[in-house]
Amino acid sequence: MxxxxxxxxxxxxxxxxxxxxxxxxxxxxxxxxxxxxxxxxxxxxxxxxxxxxxxxxxxxxxxxxxxxxxxxxxxxxxxxxxxxxxxxxxxxxEPAVAPPFDLYRPALAATLPTQLDHASVALRHPTRSAALRISAAAVAGFRATLDARDFVEVHTPKVVASATESGANVFALDYFGRPAYLAQSPQFYKQLMVGVFERVYEVGPVFRAEPHDTARHLAQYTSLDVEFGFIADHRDVMAMLRDVLAGMLAGVAERAGGALATLGVELPSVPAEIPSVHFTEALRIAGAAADEPDLAPAHERALGEWARTEHGSDFLFVTGYPMAKRPFYTHPARPGSVEHRPAVGDGGAEAAYSNGFDLLFRGVELVTGGQRLHRHSDYLAALAARGEPVEPVAAYVAAFQYGMPPHGGFAIGLERFVSRLTGAANVREVAAFPRDLHRLTP
Amino acid sequence: MxxxxxxxxxxxxxxxxxxxxxxxxxxxxxxxxxxxxxxxxxxxxxxxxxxxxxxxxxxxxxxxxxxxxxxxxxxxxxxxxxxxxxxxxxxxxEPAVAPPFDLYRPALAATLPTQLDHASVALRHPTRSAALRISAAAVAGFRATLDARDFVEVHTPKVVASATESGANVFALDYFGRPAYLAQSPQFYKQLMVGVFERVYEVGPVFRAEPHDTARHLAQYTSLDVEFGFIADHRDVMAMLRDVLAGMLAGVAERAGGALATLGVELPSVPAEIPSVHFTEALRIAGAAADEPDLAPAHERALGEWARTEHGSDFLFVTGYPMAKRPFYTHPARPGSVEHRPAVGDGGAEAAYSNGFDLLFRGVELVTGGQRLHRHSDYLAALAARGEPVEPVAAYVAAFQYGMPPHGGFAIGLERFVSRLTGAANVREVAAFPRDLHRLTP
Missing domain, CATH: 2.40.50.140 (Nucleic acid-binding proteins)
Structure with a gap:
């Protein structure tokens, strides 16, 4: 039967x-x-x-x-x-032994480390499996949104010849006797693929040799990467991100209703236009000094509160991040644009602020994105202005010799998204087999 | 506008x-x-x-x-x-230099190595991008088929404490000062997740330190992994694989019609039931000696010819692979089952043949799959019978202590699938940025 x-x-x-x-x-x-x-x-x-x-x-x-x-x-x-x-x-x-903790109780009594040590059995508990179902549904919503907008899915190398984002926090490996590294992001590859398909996305693992033992960092996580061309500027990227987030939440609502009920989670709504504040206003709202170069976690929390109170929104864009805190491929704010402001302190006025943005979700940075440089000469100039050598990124920069459109994109950390959505205290609760400073098994 | x-x-x-x-x-x-x-x-x-x-x-x-x-x-x-x-x-x-080869000609005149050296521009050629569009469409079809059958997508670790499939061909890395390895497959993790979701799939990179420079091996490729429980035996797995292949081809037909036309590719049809032959018959058909322990590429080609001539099928299952050639987690053929045969040579009769199968696509191995062991005691016995130590796979084996259903699954190599489908002579033609013995860039 x-x-x-x-x-x-x-x-x-x-x-x-x-x-x-x-x-x-x-x-x-x-x-x-x-x-x-x-x-x-x-x-x-x-x-x-x-x-x-x-x-x-x-x-x-x-x-x-x-x-x-x-x-x-x-x-x-x-x-x-x-x-x-x-x-x-x-x-x-037949089981050979009893589980190390009772699975039939409404909540798992074991500590998180014990759960993680016995992941194969802990994940059977409805509260743990629910988070992974939400995760799968969110990714399905991500893809559906982008497929409907003519994006093409790509698969890029995870073993690379040089560190992508920065020299730090990178895992080194032996590649047939040569040094190589695990990719910290598909940044370079997704940009290159804009030259092929105009619009691309990738869902894949990224690796950070994060030496800090925090509740929100993993050594491997799933990155939802998007990049597309023929944009006016980063505002087109923010509009796309808004649709992608709405699509991810719609995917969760459609496919993981039971899991939401198990965890007692109510989905946030995504405003038709997510409120945004310029970095300089963000500092003011958060009560930070006007010459702070970046937002600290406490500032992000304050901004999350403010977005909820002032705009009734769980989401908030912070635009115009200082160039000094963004990678070399970041496009500067155009003079005359809403992101362009006089520099505070001794920064060069022209390039003080960027077309890079962050998206805060409930007071935590969830997404980083922005417009990128697209002209070969701009890449060379940006590296020279920073006093950074071309050589480590030569292959990347060279790819911009062949004609590229204005483009931009973003990356969403899947586990961070799900942990904020479900209210998990630790990102490890929403990863099946987390990897961190101390944990390499199971 | x-x-x-x-x-x-x-x-x-x-x-x-x-x-x-x-x-x-x-x-x-x-x-x-x-x-x-x-x-x-x-x-x-x-x-x-x-x-x-x-x-x-x-x-x-x-x-x-x-x-x-x-x-x-x-x-x-x-x-x-x-x-x-x-x-x-x-x-x-504006481009800074002319492309290293003409993109407007119907075919790329550059050699494959030159194309790969300049991948970011070579992939702009319609013949190269078409293969990647087919690839994306095939993966979409894979997911759609499994989503409709209540499978849950999972993301598993790519950095592991011990080699999964075998000790050979594994990339070693420095994990916060400890030795670790790149996962050769999500085999263990997908099996464990059967205990959580019953049915799971993963689309992700796998890594093989393949020391041979062949036209069909890559050091990183995209593996389409499936595993599910509550099966009678491997025949349920073969039936699922048949549906998945049909779904992948339907995805390609639906989403990549233009790419098929560009490459002049006609899609094969998947028979309602894919023909299958037992390993012992496969040797006979291929003209191999009856005591050959495995099928060589020439045997596979002969079997591909035979399937086309005898059954009008581009696909052929070879079942009942010898236990000696399959990993320790393979379920042996049950006495009395169609896969169970008297052993040839001096193999132990009981465990000579397995519930493991291969699927050949146009005379090349495309998929490996089968039923796995699911009882903890069977794992211990299998390792003991092979004289292999438990220690390197202790965490994996331990997970079977907690009650697992009969289960099985398979893995499809995406690049191999697309290269056979498009008739590409080299698997590197259908990967965006291939990795091999010599190639680590771009």
Whole structure:
């Protein structure tokens, strides 16, 4: 008999069906036993009255994998309004040991490190698997939004000859006897691919040898990268990002409703136009000194509060980041544009502010993006102005010799997005097998 | 004015539009000039009669990025039946040098190594970009097929503490002062996730320190990994693979029709049931000795011919691979099953053949898959029988202590799939930035 999922049982009342899954919990009463079976979709209550089967249940501990054939009976008192009666049980997989913590309790009692040490079993708990379902749904929404806008998905190298973003925090490896590095981002490749497809995205792992042990950094995370050409400036990129975020949340609503309910998460709405403030205003709102070169986490939190109070928005753009704090490929603010301001302190006035932006989600930086340089001569000039050598990025810069349109893009950290969405205190709660300073297994 | 794509011009005849793209080719005649502009969708012919603009065109070489506003005129003689007249041109991005080879010719004249050295410009050629569009469409079809069957997408670690598939061909790296390795496959993780979601897939990079310089191996490639539980045996996995392949080809037909036309590729059809032969029959068909432990490339080619002639199929399953040639997690053929045969030579009869299979596509191994062991005690026994130590795979094996269903899966090499589909002689032709023994840039 073909197996059905637990959630479909209400459509089978009065009929015989086969279900399968894990023994989630047994309640062995005197004359009856209740077996709660867990499958990918949910839980089923199986009523065992046969004394032989009841005796056998004693020997089938939690997490035993069973196939159960029985009759679907309506019962308002049962968790899902139905239960399985007159069951016949077939053993599919027996556990060798008991789980290190109880999976049937509403919340996992184990500490996060213990959960991570036993990820393969901890992730079976509905609260942990729910975050990963939300993650998958968000990525599906990301792709659907971009596919509908003629973006092409690309796959770029994760092993590179030189550090992409900066020389620091990079993992070195032995590549057939030569030094190589794990890519910190697909930045260069996605820009080059704008010359091919105009609009590209990539969903893939990026690697940061992050030496700090924080609740929001991972050594490997999933980056959702977007880059596209023929833009007027970074405002086109911000508009695209707005649509992508709305699409990701729509994807979560559509595909992961059950997971949201499990975690008690309500989705934020994305304003038709996300409010934005210039970096100089952001400092003022956050109560920071006017010559601060960057926003500290406390400033971001204050800005998150402000966006909520002033605009009723969980999202806030901060535009016009100082050039000094952005990578060399960042396009400066154009004189006369809304992002262009007189420099504070001794920065050169012309290039003080950039067409780079951050997006804060509930007071945490979620996305970095902006317009990039697209002229070969501008790349050479930008490196010279910073006193940085061309050589380490020569292959990258050379690719801009062949004619490139104005372009820009952004990168969303998937785990950070999901952790902010679900209210997870630690980004490791929403990664299946996190990697960090101390953790390389499982 | 909002920019439109070249392919939409027939719907704008008589109206003024703005297009943008790269100067693909100029034909400067005496009184008129033709400018062929290339965008992501195709080519547009722009007719230049104004002497000043004609003079300016001389200074705008191939690969210059332009925005052109003009009037759409029907002209049966023009390549797409329409052309742009009375153009006004705006320069968006000027090249610094000429491309190292002509992009406007029907075929790229440069050798493959030269193309790969200048990938950012070579990939602009329609024949090269077409393969990548087919690749993206195939992955979209892969996901759509599995999403419709309740699979959940996962993202697993690419940096691991020990080699997954075998100790050989693995890249070593320095992980915060500890030795670590690049994952050769998500095999272990996808199996563990069957315990969480029952059905999972992953699209991601895998790494093989392949010391041979062949036309079909890459040091990084994109692996399409599938794993699912509650199967009867590997035949359920083969049926799923059949549907996935059909879905990938449907995705290509739906999303990459233009790319197929560019390459002159006709899609194969996937039989409702892909023919399959047992390993022992495969040896016989290929004319190999009955005690050969594996199929050589020449055998695979012979089998591909046979499948085409005997079954009219581009696809052929070879089942019942010898246990000796499969990894320790492979499930042996069950006595009495169609895969179970008397062993040839001195192999132990019981465990001679496995529930592991390969799928050949046009005479080349495309997919490896099968049923896996799911009982903890079976893992320990399998390792003991092979004389392999538990320690290097202890974390993996330990995860099977907690109750796992019968399960199996497969992995498709994306670049290999696309190269067989398009008839590319070298897998490097269908990767954007291939990595191999000699190549680490661009």
């Amino acid at each position: 073909r197996r059905v999922l637990s959630t479909s049982l209400p459509t089978h009342v009065g009929r015989s069906v086969t279900i399968a899954g894990w023994v989630h919990r047994r309640r062995l009463l005197k004359s009856v036993a209740f077996l709660i079976l867990r499958d990918a979709a949910g839980l089923t209550q199986v009523v065992v009255t046969d004394p032989d089967l009841r005796a056998r249940l004693v020997e089938l501990p939690e997490e035993t994998v069973l196939e159960v054939t029985g009759e679907v009976a309506a019962n308002e008192a049962a968790p899902a309004g139905v239960e399985l009666v007159k069951p016949a049980v077939r053993l599919l997989g | 909002r920019r439109v794509l070249s392919t939409s011009l027939p719907t704008h005849v008589g109206r003024s539009v703005t297009i943008a793209g790269w100067v693909h080719r100029r034909r400067l005649l005496k009184s008129v000039a033709f400018l062929i502009l290339r965008d992501a969708a195709g080519l547009t012919q722009v007719v230049v009669t104004d002497p000043d603009l004609r003079a300016r065109l001389v200074e705008l070489p191939e690969e210059t990025v332009l925005e052109v506003t003009g009037e759409v005129a029907a002209n049966e003689a023009a390549p797409a039946g329409v052309e742009l007249v009375k153009p006004a041109v705006r320069l968006l991005g």
